[in-house]
Amino acid sequence: MTDTTPSPRIIPNRLDNPLRSALLSWETLLLAVAVAIFVINCFASPYFLDANSLSDATFNFTEKALIAFAMALLIISGEIDLSVAAIIALSSTLMGMAAQAGVDTPGLVAIGILVGIACGAFNGWLVTGLKLPSIVVTIGTMSLFRGISFIILGDQAYGNYPESFAFFGQGYVWWVISFEFAAFVVAAIVYWFLLHRTNFGRRIFAIGNNPVAAQFSGVRVARIKFTLFCLTGLMSGIASICITSRLGSTRPSIAQGYELEAITMVVLGGVNILGGSGSILGVVIAAFIVGLVTFGLGLLNVPGIVMSIFTGALLIVVIALPILFRMIRQRHRA
Amino acid sequence: MKALLKYRELLLVGAIVLLTIGISLRSPPFADPSNLLGIFNDTSILIILALGQMVVILTRSIDLSIAANLTLSGMIVAMMNAAFPGIPVPVLIATAMLCGLALGAFNGILVWKLDIPPIVVTLGTLTIYRGMAFVVSGGKWVNADQMSPDFIGFTRTIILGLPAMSWIAILAIIVFYVSLTRTAVGRALYAVGVNPTASVYAGLNVGRSKFIAFCISGAIGGLAGYLWVSRYVIASVEIANGYELNVIAACVIGGISIAGGIGSVGGAVLGALFLGLVNNALPVIDVSPFWQMAISGAAIILAVIFNARGERQQGRLILKRAEKT
Numbered sequence: 093m094t095d096t097t098p099s100p101r102i103i104p105n106r107l108d109n110p111l112r113s114a115l116l117s118w119e120t121l122l123l124a125v126a127v128a129i130f131v132i133n134c135f136a137s138p139y140f141l142d143a144n145s146l147s148d149a150t151f152n153f154t155e156k157a158l159i160a161f162a163m164a165l166l167i168i169s170g171e172i173d174l175s176v177a178a179i180i181a182l183s184s185t186l187m188g189m190a191a192q193a194g195v196d197t198p199g200l201v202a203i204g205i206l207v208g209i210a211c212g213a214f215n216g217w218l219v220t221g222l223k224l225p226s227i228v229v230t231i232g233t234m235s236l237f238r239g240i241s242f243i244i245l246g247d248q249a250y251g252n253y254p255e256s257f258a259f260f261g262q263g264y265v266w267w268v269i270s271f272e273f274a275a276f277v278v279a280a281i282v283y284w285f286l287l288h289r290t291n292f293g294r295r296i297f298a299i300g301n302n303p304v305a306a307q308f309s310g311v312r313v314a315r316i317k318f319t320l321f322c323l324t325g326l327m328s329g330i331a332s333i334c335i336t337s338r339l340g341s342t343r344p345s346i347a348q349g350y351e352l353e354a355i356t357m358v359v360l361g362g363v364n365i366l367g368g369s370g371s372i373l374g375v376v377i378a379a380f381i382v383g384l385v386t387f388g389l390g391l392l393n394v395p396g397i398v399m400s401i402f403t404g405a406l407l408i409v410v411i412a413l414p415i416l417f418r419m420i421r422q423r424h425r426a
Numbered sequence: 427m428k429a430l431l432k433y434r435e436l437l438l439v440g441a442i443v444l445l446t447i448g449i450s451l452r453s454p455p456f457a458d459p460s461n462l463l464g465i466f467n468d469t470s471i472l473i474i475l476a477l478g479q480m481v482v483i484l485t486r487s488i489d490l491s492i493a494a495n496l497t498l499s500g501m502i503v504a505m506m507n508a509a510f511p512g513i514p515v516p517v518l519i520a521t522a523m524l525c526g527l528a529l530g531a532f533n534g535i536l537v538w539k540l541d542i543p544p545i546v547v548t549l550g551t552l553t554i555y556r557g558m559a560f561v562v563s564g565g566k567w568v569n570a571d572q573m574s575p576d577f578i579g580f581t582r583t584i585i586l587g588l589p590a591m592s593w594i595a596i597l598a599i600i601v602f603y604v605s606l607t608r609t610a611v612g613r614a615l616y617a618v619g620v621n622p623t624a625s626v627y628a629g630l631n632v633g634r635s636k637f638i639a640f641c642i643s644g645a646i647g648g649l650a651g652y653l654w655v656s657r658y659v660i661a662s663v664e665i666a667n668g669y670e671l672n673v674i675a676a677c678v679i680g681g682i683s684i685a686g687g688i689g690s691v692g693g694a695v696l697g698a699l700f701l702g703l704v705n706n707a708l709p710v711i712d713v714s715p716f717w718q719m720a721i722s723g724a725a726i727i728l729a730v731i732f733n734a735r736g737e738r739q740q741g742r743l744i745l746k747r748a749e750k751t
Contacts, residue, residue, distance in 0.1 A: 218727065218730075224730050224731065224734050225684050225730070227545075227684055228678050228684045228730045229730055232723050232724070232725075232726030232727035232730060233727065234671070234723065235671065235675070235720065235723030236720055236724055236726075236727065237723070238723075239719030239720025239721065239724075242717075242718075243714070243716055246714060247716075349668075352553070356549065359546050359549075365543045366543060397560040398560060399557075400554075400557045401557030401558065404549075404551065404552065404553035405550070407546065407549065407550040408550040408551070411542055411546060412536065415540045415541065416540065419540075
């Protein structure tokens with residue numbers, strides 16, 4: 093008590109402390125929501141708490157979450173890609189075409205991934221090369237990519253995938269861990285590392301906060317954004333392999349509406365839709381929340397379209413609540 | 427800027443005329459005035475929706491829920507009609523618009539009072555509204571035989587040689603033109619989009635302008651809901667699924683800048699007409715309708731490239747970024 097020497101000023105090793113703590117609390121909130129939904133599910137349906145059924149539950153969200161990781165990076169950098177579901181459709185269509193021609197599983201996987209990257213690169217070129225706003229560009233390419241699928245397939249469908257191809261959507265790596273879930277975990281770790289532990293990740297935040305300042309600080313804004321679009325395309329290609337393999341057939345209307353669900357996960361996960369902040373952990377929890385909600389409601393025989401009310405409401409409520417609390421607190425202070 | 431916009435609209439008119447001539451070379455009856463009026467009638471709903479969407483986009487927002495709003499409002503009036511065939515059609519139209527207005531106002535309140543980005547709000551309400559259409563209808567359809575003859579016939583009534591549907595579109599075009607160019611509220615919508623910061627200093631309430639824009643697009647969505655159900659004689663949860671993208675496409679093709687503040691009623695109408703023309707032309711020139719989606723996608727991308735050129739000439743890109751932070 094008598095010690096009068098001033099306590100040493102703590103200089104944080106990162107200047108974004110308030111932001112970090114805000115993000116942390118966001119993720120805690122999300123986790124609380126996820127746990128609450130889990131517990132409610134356990135009470136609501138006796139079939140919920142079972143390793144096999146929980147494993148089935150993961151199929152609901154893993155494909156979308158794969159895209160959501162790359163989308164999170166893209167949104168943090170201040171861009172958006174609405175064409176992801178259309179990329180799934182196009183690469184699934186081309187994989188189907190190749191499968192009809194007798195291409196075997198490794199070839200199909202290569203095609204799926206390459207088509208994804210090519211579509212992403214096309215988006216990236218339009219946005220960074222021609223300097224167009226990504227939201228309209230990808231609305232355009234969304235019609236274009238899915239449109240090409242419609243031109244190729246019309247009202248037909250491709251089936252007859254090789255038997256070994258079924259592994260990606262239906263196979264299990266170990267016990268109840270499906271290949272899709274394993275891919276989800278690996279992607280989560282890779283993207284967490286990329287965003288939070290590399291220079292590349294720091295630059296994404298820098299671009300999202302202020303692209304002009306980032307440019308003047310020597311960050312290659314265009315190149316990084318282009319890479320991010322390619323990554324989103326790549327993940328869409330991988331998701332396309334999973335979903336095509338799971339369904340065993342391709343129609344041009346495959347994965348319709350996935351882009352909105354992937355973006356819902358990203359935004360629910362605390363990524364600022366205007367860019368500049370967000371974390372992979374949040375997206376992971378958000379993916380689980382979306383998956384648990386849809387699966388739990390499915391066990392209660394709630395039709396899919398009614399589930400979407402819950403997802404939509406969840407999106408708005410989770411974003412609105414902290415804002416409301418902040419407003420009330422400010423009013424009290426004033 | 428005005429000259430530039432004029433130039434752009436002329437370009438669109440040129441594209442539309444060229445397209446019409448090109449197709450009529452393959453199939454001469456295509457250019458018949460009656461056929462062209464038919465296409466206009468077919469495109470009426472898209473035109474009306476594009477006008478509503480344009481108002482929102484002008485304020486730097488976007489309304490992804492407009493098609494879901496259409497579905498829900500359309501479903502509600504169709505069910506009212508099926509349950510009480512005695513209600514006159516104008517009352518039903520007013521109900522649809524009020525219902526749409528309420529849905530739009532909900533979007534607007536979230537954007538205005540809570541400051542949630544419009545794309546997030548309407549992404550959420552898009553799924554909510556369509557889901558609600560399922561809840562109110564229990565997943566059932568309202569079919570032609572459940573609707574009263576007036577309900578179906580109203581949009582088909584011929585007045586002065588044109589169906590009422592076309593007249594509603596023409597009326598909407600006039601109302602939007604006058605209110606966007608000749609009223610304080612309309613000019614405020616532009617001002618808020620061009621420069622929100624300056625608008626605040628000029629005494630405009632940016633949030634309220636956005637709220638008004640969402641109310642307008644909501645009411646328009648409701649109106650289109652009745653028109654759609656009456657036109658296609660079916661109300662189901664699936665109607666107009668994904669149509670919001672066509673509406674945005676019409677706006678983009680019409681030169682409305684997604685960055686806000688730029689765009690005209692003429693542009694939105696021409697953009698919608700262009701899409702309508704393409705859709706109607708494909709069967710005529712023996713192209714599978716499955717090409718439609720890819721073509722409108724390519725048209726959007728080309729239009730954006732054109733838009734970007736027009737906007738870049740004004741050299742305000744750096745300025746715009748600085749305002750944001």
